[in-house]
Amino acid sequence: MSLNKQNIPTRNDIRNLAIIAHVDHGKTTLVDTMLQQANTFRANQEVRERVMDSMDLERERGITIMAKNAALRLPEEFSDHGTPIKINIIDTPGHSDFGGEVERVLKMADGVLLLVDAAEGCLPQTRFVLSKALESNLAPIIVVNKIDRSDARPQAVLNEIYDLFIDLDANEDQLDFPVIYAVGRDGIAKNELDDESTDLAPLFRAIIDHVPPPRADPNAPLQMLVTNIDYNDYVGRLAIGRLIRGEIRIGQDAVVCKLDGTQQKFRVTQLFGFEGLKREPIEAAQAGDIVGIAGIEGINIGETIADAEHPQALPPIVVDEPTIAMLFSSNTSPFAGRDGKFVTGRHIRDRLAKEALANVAIRIEPTDDPDAFRVAGRGELQLAIIIETMRREGYELQISKPEVVTRHDENGQLLEPIEQVFVDCPEQFIGVVTEALGRRKGTMMRMSNHGSGRVRLEFEVPSRGLIGFRGEFLTDTKGMGLLNTLFARFQPWMGPIPQRPNGALVADRAGAVTAYAIGNLQERGVIFVEPTLAVYEGMIIGENSRENDLNVNIVKEKHLTNIRSSTSDIATRLVPPLVMSLEQSLEFLNDDELVEATPKAIRIRKKILQAGKRPK
Numbered sequence: 001m002s003l004n005k006q007n008i009p010t011r012n013d014i015r016n017l018a019i020i021a022h023v024d025h026g027k028t029t030l031v032d033t034m035l036q037q038a039n040t041f042r043a044n045q046e047v048r049e050r051v052m053d054s055m056d057l058e059r060e061r062g063i064t065i066m067a068k069n070a071a072l073r074l075p076e077e078f079s080d081h082g083t084p085i086k087i088n089i090i091d092t093p094g095h096s097d098f099g100g101e102v103e104r105v106l107k108m109a110d111g112v113l114l115l116v117d118a119a120e121g122c123l124p125q126t127r128f129v130l131s132k133a134l135e136s137n138l139a140p141i142i143v144v145n146k147i148d149r150s151d152a153r154p155q156a157v158l159n160e161i162y163d164l165f166i167d168l169d170a171n172e173d174q175l176d177f178p179v180i181y182a183v184g185r186d187g188i189a190k191n192e193l194d195d196e197s198t199d200l201a202p203l204f205r206a207i208i209d210h211v212p213p214p215r216a217d218p219n220a221p222l223q224m225l226v227t228n229i230d231y232n233d234y235v236g237r238l239a240i241g242r243l244i245r246g247e248i249r250i251g252q253d254a255v256v257c258k259l260d261g262t263q264q265k266f267r268v269t270q271l272f273g274f275e276g277l278k279r280e281p282i283e284a285a286q287a288g289d290i291v292g293i294a295g296i297e298g299i300n301i302g303e304t305i306a307d308a309e310h311p312q313a314l315p316p317i318v319v320d321e322p323t324i325a326m327l328f329s330s331n332t333s334p335f336a337g338r339d340g341k342f343v344t345g346r347h348i349r350d351r352l353a354k355e356a357l358a359n360v361a362i363r364i365e366p367t368d369d370p371d372a373f374r375v376a377g378r379g380e381l382q383l384a385i386i387i388e389t390m391r392r393e394g395y396e397l398q399i400s401k402p403e404v405v406t407r408h409d410e411n412g413q414l415l416e417p418i419e420q421v422f423v424d425c426p427e428q429f430i431g432v433v434t435e436a437l438g439r440r441k442g443t444m445m446r447m448s449n450h451g452s453g454r455v456r457l458e459f460e461v462p463s464r465g466l467i468g469f470r471g472e473f474l475t476d477t478k479g480m481g482l483l484n485t486l487f488a489r490f491q492p493w494m495g496p497i498p499q500r501p502n503g504a505l506v507a508d509r510a511g512a513v514t515a516y517a518i519g520n521l522q523e524r525g526v527i528f529v530e531p532t533l534a535v536y537e538g539m540i541i542g543e544n545s546r547e548n549d550l551n552v553n554i555v556k557e558k559h560l561t562n563i564r565s566s567t568s569d570i571a572t573r574l575v576p577p578l579v580m581s582l583e584q585s586l587e588f589l590n591d592d593e594l595v596e597a598t599p600k601a602i603r604i605r606k607k608i609l610q611a612g613k614r615p616k
């Protein structure tokens, strides 16, 4: 331990490093080889194929949903003036319905490793997280990875990275970043492209030399900021965070400084450190360490764990408020139970209760209907991910139109949530984006254009206005725009925002969809279904081009008496259906409609299935 300028001790035995990478640029592989070379895998420890991101959904959507921790201990030859070194690796979420989570997990780090594929270069999805890391003043290290690729262009990619840093207003020190060239898969890192190297030593060196060691006083009273919550069936809720000062040990009395200002005493009974990809029970930890503490009733993100004698709260971090709610209920469609394993209201309730333990950003409330639950979360994407996970686990459920979470102020005035919206897009799209958000009651707050061809725009938009916006935004920006949101505050209701202008095409009877019927109806609007698909009365099979709903016979067979053209003739003229994803379906919904999600199908339906019973 050494003393720095302000006389706060520095822990030379630790480096806390956040890692940012676009999906597929080799983060998992690199962390694996780092762990292997650091000998963190013990012979008897099972090596999972994918260490950092294990959720299939993350892969598909190209995002990391939950930030995770790993740690490695460097071999003896890497030491800081003789002190052996542990590197804590903090994975960052690549997406931001989880914007708040990005800022939070970065609080555990002193440096950030940006991993970029030597052929693909910097992809825009990492810009938001990188900008937050630079704002937080973390020391960056660049790894240009996969230099073995035949199409690698490391020099050009490095130039792009410089441009990106300038575009993101990096300061002089940050622009002076060290660069490592790597073949993560083979466990090789180099300082210069033509260096000879057989291991990751240059990367380990760069981390030791450029990531500042934690500055923290182990002799001061304990303070730890809870920046993440994890959950597992054995230990329950685990509060994860970095010890800001002091020491924590098993058996010690401590307090939680709660967000509401109260204090809650507890005794430390279960303490974990990170080793490799696992949590391991430990006896004690000191300032600068990242730890997990289990067994604290009701602990929440943003709260401080403090010394019992000197309980001092750290500035709280605000967890993004739930802004969007949907009703989840048991499936009541005529096809209910056809392909799900878990179909009752109780199944859904138990599953949601479990979700709420692990997922701090959602809230679950019962309703008057014992089979329906109100689930509030951060945006549609987060809720869609829960639904998608449940489907894959074998659940069936139906979901109502996403609604904004509102509250009232002390004078009874209606308040609604407002978001900060960060748009990053090629400059030719400024007009369409501004106009689209304007219609949704958005106000532009800032625009920065460093002449790189891309601009960054910041808006304030009611959460309500963002429902369904993501899809529109991607279309408007031809897939080149990036959208991140961060909860800002509640403010007075901003008045009506135009809804879906079009009505639905609704099946008026059960049966199998025919090509003939589609051929007759496709001029009326956009068809969502394919021939032979089974439908029921009240199921929505398309969007009407007019504003009213239209009940249609989508299972109509061609009568032999009115043959005008051959079947094949009609078949060739069928417009391909618009197959709606879960998110698109949720965005499409009106108040009197539901999404039905089962392991095999996503359907949209009217709440009232029989045409005759629906209000005209």
Ligand code: GDP
Pocket: 021, 022, 023, 024, 025, 026, 027, 028, 029, 030, 145, 146, 147, 148, 149, 182, 183, 184, 185, 186
């Ligand atoms: P992640 O999504 O960032 O975690 O990426 P992965 O570690 O899963 O790697 C994505 C793909 O890149 C996999 O097919 C890897 O085998 C491949 N890959 C990883 N490292 C390297 C490398 O150094 N060189 C090459 N050519 N491919 C690599």
